Structure formats: structure tokens, C-alpha cells
Amino acid sequence: MYDVGTRKRALALVAQGRSVNSVSKQTGISRAAIRSWQMRLEPLDPSRSVSCPRCHDIPGTPDEPAYAYLLGLYLGDGCVSRHRRGVYSLRIACSDTWPGLIDACAEAIQAVRPANRVCRIQRPGCQYVTCFSKHWPCLFPQHGPGKKHERRIALEPWQGAIVNDHPWEFVRGLIHSDGCRITNWTEKTVGGVRKRYEYPRYFFSNKSDDIRRLFTDTLDKVGVEWTTLARGSDPFNVSVARKSSVALLDAHVGPKY
Structure with a gap:
């Protein structure tokens, strides 16, 4: 068992763009443990817990301008994938050419799901800005099997209302x-x-x-x-x-x- 401080330090190294393998070698913590902390559903700090606005019928999202921006990123370069135990990952592919964009993407995800960890997974030429949660299908109902251009993409009424209120963030x-x-x-x-x-x-x-x-x-x-x-x-x-x-x-x- 590892204390909260140790977990936070390991996850902070991953969030800086380090690979899970390199963090494991540096800290002596197994890769499986680090991955499980990335996918944990409950926050390390219980005071930061935020309910899903869709599941609990709360209007909007924790941060509507951030959501409008993130929705645009998701429709372009994002995907939602199912993992074990009903957990989903939101992954946005961002080119290494634009470090400011990578930071803005991570900040938007954190604003939308402040209780969940955001990590950056380095790949050749790009970073996958990733966050695990049970509630990504609630927040991005456009997810589904296959490529986006091969299936219908339409906004739900609540998403349309957010885009109407924050059109420039969506365009951005x-x-x-x-x-x-x-x-x-x-x-x-x-x-x-x-x-x-x-x-x-x-x-x-x-x-x-x-x-x-x-x-x-x-x-x-x-x-x-x-x-x-x-x-x-x-x-x-x-x-x-x-x-x-x-x-x-x-x-x-x-x-x-």
C-alpha cells in the first residue's frame, strides 16, 4: 500500500509527459499500480469530488466554456474508449508542434472533470492527453464504434445550448x-x-x-x-x-x- 503523497508524486511525473515505464523505474512502483491510480474513479482528495452533471440532472457542466472548447477538440481529434469495470478514457491526440495547445487541452479536461486525473502519454510526434472516468459517455454521447465520418454526429439539446452560449470556444x-x-x-x-x-x-x-x-x-x-x-x-x-x-x-x- 502507498500513501496519498506517494501516489500524487508518481501521477505528477506521468502528467509531465513521462512514460509509465520510466516513472516505475525511478520510483520503484510497479507499472500496474501506476496505471490503476490513473484509472481510479475516486479522487485522492475527497473534497474535490464532483458529481456527473448528466447522471444527476445538473444543468450544464462544471465549466461550460471549457466544455465547449473540449467538445470541439473531441469532435476533431478525440475518442472515448471503454476499459474494464465500466471505466472510460477520453483521449485527445495533440501534436508536439503545439505545446500551448497541449496545455490548453489538459486544462479544459481538468476543468470539466476536476476530480479526475489528467495524464499525457507521449507517442512519436504527439501526446495523448488522457483522462479516465465512468462518465465520459454521459458528457460525450457522440461516442460509438467506428470512425466519426462514417456515422451520424449530432449534438444533444443540452450540448447545443452550451455551444450557443459559448460559440467561440467551440470554434476554437x-x-x-x-x-x-x-x-x-x-x-x-x-x-x-x-x-x-x-x-x-x-x-x-x-x-x-x-x-x-x-x-x-x-x-x-x-x-x-x-x-x-x-x-x-x-x-x-x-x-x-x-x-x-x-x-x-x-x-x-x-x-x-
């Missing part, structure tokens, strides 16, 4: 998962001189018609103009290039960091 999560801000350029001949012009542009790419529609419907609500660019015959890409709309996204979303 979607762009942070499956979007980007780039600088386009073109050349024009003016007065016989060939000149290069550069301008910023946002893209969002997702194979799911439903997820793209959720994105564009929300852009409409916040006054952002967009167009669809087809890749071959498939309209996977949503583009925002009009100056005023790019300025809106810059003010509320900005480039990944």
Missing part, C-alpha cells in the same frame, strides 16, 4: 483540432511590375459532413463568412479568407501555439 476547439491559420500568397502584375501579395487565411478540414456543418453553422452565428473548397470531388475543406472574418477569428481564436 474545432480549429485547434482540425484547422489551421496560414499565410496565402498570390502574384499580380501592376503597371508592368510583378508583385507578390500575402494574406492570412483559416482552414478547417474534416471528412464528416455533420462535423463540418456544426462548424459552419456556428461560424454563421458569430458572423464569420466562409466558403467550401473541394478536394477532388469531396468538400472536406472550409476556408475563411475575407479580411473582416479573418480578423474575427484572429481576435477569438488565433494561430495554434
Whole structure:
């Protein structure tokens, strides 16, 4: 048996991005024990316990802006998987290129489920920001077998209400998962001189018609103009290039960091 302090120190090392194997070697604690602490349902500090807002019919979530952002991340790069004893993991894949995004993802998960541990599992080129809970299917009813673009994705009324109240957080999560801000350029001949012009542009790419529609419907609500660019015959890409709309996204979303 290990005391609470020992458990917290081991989990803190894992949360820093260390592998379970390396933490086990450093601390002398078995890998099985560390994994069991990651998957524990009860918090180490009972005073932090928070009931599931869906199971107990509590309006909203512990933090609605954080949930709207996390919902966008989940629809783009997240999945919910079932483990033993009715425990589920929420896992968001985040590229190592954007350390600020990884931190923002971990903070959002912690805000939504403050009683549960958030860990970062390093993989080549990315980190899986992961959290175990019985209640992820309650908070993300879109989960299910197969790829998201091969099944219907629709928000529950309570999720739609949160997105309506916090549309920019939802848009930010979607762009942070499956979007980007780039600088386009073109050349024009003016007065016989060939000149290069550069301008910023946002893209969002997702194979799911439903997820793209959720994105564009929300852009409409916040006054952002967009167009669809087809890749071959498939309209996977949503583009925002009009100056005023790019300025809106810059003010509320900005480039990944």
C-alpha cells in the first residue's frame, strides 16, 4: 500500500509527459499500480469530488466554456474508449508542434472533470492527453464504434445550448483540432511590375459532413463568412479568407501555439 503523497508524486511525473515505464523505474512502483491510480474513479482528495452533471440532472457542466472548447477538440481529434469495470478514457491526440495547445487541452479536461486525473502519454510526434472516468459517455454521447465520418454526429439539446452560449470556444476547439491559420500568397502584375501579395487565411478540414456543418453553422452565428473548397470531388475543406472574418477569428481564436 502507498500513501496519498506517494501516489500524487508518481501521477505528477506521468502528467509531465513521462512514460509509465520510466516513472516505475525511478520510483520503484510497479507499472500496474501506476496505471490503476490513473484509472481510479475516486479522487485522492475527497473534497474535490464532483458529481456527473448528466447522471444527476445538473444543468450544464462544471465549466461550460471549457466544455465547449473540449467538445470541439473531441469532435476533431478525440475518442472515448471503454476499459474494464465500466471505466472510460477520453483521449485527445495533440501534436508536439503545439505545446500551448497541449496545455490548453489538459486544462479544459481538468476543468470539466476536476476530480479526475489528467495524464499525457507521449507517442512519436504527439501526446495523448488522457483522462479516465465512468462518465465520459454521459458528457460525450457522440461516442460509438467506428470512425466519426462514417456515422451520424449530432449534438444533444443540452450540448447545443452550451455551444450557443459559448460559440467561440467551440470554434476554437474545432480549429485547434482540425484547422489551421496560414499565410496565402498570390502574384499580380501592376503597371508592368510583378508583385507578390500575402494574406492570412483559416482552414478547417474534416471528412464528416455533420462535423463540418456544426462548424459552419456556428461560424454563421458569430458572423464569420466562409466558403467550401473541394478536394477532388469531396468538400472536406472550409476556408475563411475575407479580411473582416479573418480578423474575427484572429481576435477569438488565433494561430495554434
